[in-house]
Amino acid sequence: MDPYVIEKNSQFGRFLIASRDLKSGEYLFEDLPFAVGPKARTYCCCLECYCPVDGTASGTRCENCSWPLCNECSKLSEFSAHKRECEIFREAKCKFFNLPDANATCMQLDCITPLRVLLEREINMERWKNEVEPMEDHREKRINSNAWKEDQQNIVGYLLGPCKLGQRGITAELIHKVIGVLEVNAFEAKTINSNSVRCLFTKLAISSHSCIPNTTHAIHPSDNFRMHVRATVAIEKGSQLFSCYTYTQNGTLDRQQHLMEGKYFQCHCERCLDPTELGTHFSSMKCSSCLFGDVLSSNPLDSEANWICNKCSQENSAETIKESLKALQDEVKCTKSVEFLESSLEEYEGILNPNHYIMMSMKSSLVDAYGHLKGFQYHELPELYLRRKIDLCEDLLSILDIFEKGKSRARAMMLYELHTPMVLFAKSQFEIDNLTEEEYFKHLLRAREILNESREILEWEDESICVLKKYAKLSLEYLDKLINKA
Numbered sequence: 001m002d003p004y005v006i007e008k009n010s011q012f013g014r015f016l017i018a019s020r021d022l023k024s025g026e027y028l029f030e031d032l033p034f035a036v037g038p039k040a041r042t043y044c045c046c047l048e049c050y051c052p053v054d055g056t057a058s059g060t061r062c063e064n065c066s067w068p069l070c071n072e073c074s075k076l077s078e079f080s081a082h083k084r085e086c087e088i089f090r091e092a093k094c095k096f097f098n099l100p101d102a103n104a105t106c107m108q109l110d111c112i113t114p115l116r117v118l119l120e121r122e123i124n125m126e127r128w129k130n131e132v133e134p135m136e137d138h139r140e141k142r143i144n145s146n147a148w149k150e151d152q153q154n155i156v157g158y159l160l161g162p163c164k165l166g167q168r169g170i171t172a173e174l175i176h177k178v179i180g181v182l183e184v185n186a187f188e189a190k191t192i193n194s195n196s197v198r199c200l201f202t203k204l205a206i207s208s209h210s211c212i213p214n215t216t217h218a219i220h221p222s223d224n225f226r227m228h229v230r231a232t233v234a235i236e237k238g239s240q241l242f243s244c245y246t247y248t249q250n251g252t253l254d255r256q257q258h259l260m261e262g263k264y265f266q267c268h269c270e271r272c273l274d275p276t277e278l279g280t281h282f283s284s285m286k287c288s289s290c291l292f293g294d295v296l297s298s299n300p301l302d303s304e305a306n307w308i309c310n311k312c313s314q315e316n317s318a319e320t321i322k323e324s325l326k327a328l329q330d331e332v333k334c335t336k337s338v339e340f341l342e343s344s345l346e347e348y349e350g351i352l353n354p355n356h357y358i359m360m361s362m363k364s365s366l367v368d369a370y371g372h373l374k375g376f377q378y379h380e381l382p383e384l385y386l387r388r389k390i391d392l393c394e395d396l397l398s399i400l401d402i403f404e405k406g407k408s409r410a411r412a413m414m415l416y417e418l419h420t421p422m423v424l425f426a427k428s429q430f431e432i433d434n435l436t437e438e439e440y441f442k443h444l445l446r447a448r449e450i451l452n453e454s455r456e457i458l459e460w461e462d463e464s465i466c467v468l469k470k471y472a473k474l475s476l477e478y479l480d481k482l483i484n485k486a
């Protein structure tokens, strides 16, 4: 029996419901993409392996159809991803037009993924009818947009004109449907060489969005982009399954804008409705009037609503808040220097809540730096910085425990980052007699617990794109040896 059933209502369209109680970490289902191809408005890439390719006259091309392939793929005797469109381009004599500039966006490639969906439809009509045709494409919301006009010219006109797809019974309406389905439903994935692609999965795409999801998915490029879906938390029978279509680490204003522009809906999840974002104050600013209250949106679903201090009731226009946030973001965007990040964190304490997403993003950059960046690698890191990294990881985890609760990849990665400074800090404290043998042992066991939780979650990833999966296993072996010695 499937762990889910599909239901439908006017708020969500189709959605997934747990058909029984699901355990945290329970495997739910797998999905193979209906089609895989380049992302929209992308750089020029190889149509077989998606690595970047020079789009100017000096770039390598397919001998048969003249479209971009990398040097290695151009020597293949048979294609896999590029095979079908290659025949279409060759038969219709549709040549690739070289780009004037190697860095230009390659709009010509926008037709590739829709074309792959259309060609798969011809040989897999049953899956098309059952799984792709019912997918949401938001035609009525897209039809008057500039993007629709661009797609009409760039994709529909091209496929029906030079590529002569009309001769195969393909219509403009069908092509627009496919473009909409891809825009609303496709998932971004990485190839084994870490190049970006989009994949049209049909099962998980039915799940609704929430900014506090209860499922996680891992796409395995080394296994035909097979997707594995699991529950991150226990889910009661009859509850909705949610994935997240945007970034949980963005504030409500940015998440709402992303969902409206890309997926054409407003999210009404518990987190979006709450100005404090579930008590985290992830979007709250400090009041410049009373200096100690938090300034929150009076209506997080309305990007133009005023922001009000929860202590002195001082009001600020949405415009003022957006301008301040933009100025702060611009300031921290360019530099990743540890000293600058640390001093900005201190400086912004008077402007932003310590849990604000800008603060969290700087803390996350510091976690990436401490232990890894030249000059701050573990072997040269003083105890003070080890302690600092532990505190930063714990701050970030306290937020992830709310927004990406349970067995999520984001938590796994942060737990991994946390275990190393914990071990090193305990070791150095033991060496200078600040910890007894028993206390040291307890610290090591706690670090092992953290690392093991991380390893269990990372086990679900494809090793070809997740190096941490291997590192977590090796670190656990090392830690077990250390514990046995202690």
Ligand SMILES: C[S@@+](CC[C@H](N)C(=O)[O-])C[C@H]1O[C@@H](n2cnc3c(N)ncnc32)[C@H](O)[C@@H]1O
Pocket (backbone or CB within 6 Å): 011, 012, 013, 014, 015, 134, 135, 136, 138, 184, 185, 205, 206, 207, 208, 209, 210, 263, 264, 265, 266, 267, 268, 269
């Ligand atoms: C990937 S599809 C999900 C499946 C879709 N409901 C269907 O019937 O095919 C995304 C679309 O579902 C709807 N949707 C998903 N999550 C939603 C949410 N939290 N609130 C409102 N609509 C949502 C929106 O129309 C969105 O554009």
